[in-house]
Amino acid sequence: MRRHIPAVIAAAGAATLLTVAVPTSAHAATGTFTYTHAYTKLPVTLNNPADASCIQTTANGPTTNNTSSNVTLYPSPACQGEPLGTLPPKGSASLAFASVVFTAP
Numbered sequence: 001m002r003r004h005i006p007a008v009i010a011a012a013g014a015a016t017l018l019t020v021a022v023p024t025s026a027h028a029a030t031g032t033f034t035y036t037h038a039y040t041k042l043p044v045t046l047n048n049p050a051d052a053s054c055i056q057t058t059a060n061g062p063t064t065n066n067t068s069s070n071v072t073l074y075p076s077p078a079c080q081g082e083p084l085g086t087l088p089p090k091g092s093a094s095l096a097f098a099s100v101v102f103t104a105p
Contacts, residue, residue, distance in 0.1 A: 027051045029069035029102045031089075036061030038096065051102045054079035060096035065089060070105050073097040 033046040038060035049055060051069055056077045065071045065087040073084045077098040084097055089105065 027104065029067035029071075029104075031067035033063075033065055033067050033071060033100070033102075035059040035063040035097075049100075049102050051104055054099050054101055056099045057097065059098070062092065062094045063087065063097075064092045067102065068105075069102040072101045072103065074099045074101070 028048045028050050030048055033049055034043050035057060036042070036059060037044050038058045041061065044057070044059075046055065049067065049069075054074075063073075066089075068089055070086050070088055071091075072079075072086045073093075073095070074081060075084055075096075075098055079099045079101050084095060085093070087093060
């Protein structure tokens with residue numbers, strides 16, 4: 001029985017290390033973000049989008065932020081350059097944009 005004790009301790013140590021090494025899950029905006037696709041003119045809905053990640057879009061038209069986060073709209077596909085503006089939760093606008101970033105208010 002004593003030969004198994006070091007193996008149990010090693011396994012417990014490895015499990016603890018994995019718990020610390022694995023990153024925590026990203027926060028997500030709760031709700032939906034809906035925009036009008038620039039080419040199809042159909043509505044596109046993002047459900048519970050991740051915060052702090054650039055999401056590329058092809059939007060032109062009515063846009064509604066029904067999430068719990070602010071959404072910053074960019075004219076470029078890589079969330080770079082001067083933002084077009086920020087929509088707060090429950091905000092709406094009608095404009096063209098190419099990428100968005102959600103941030104907690």
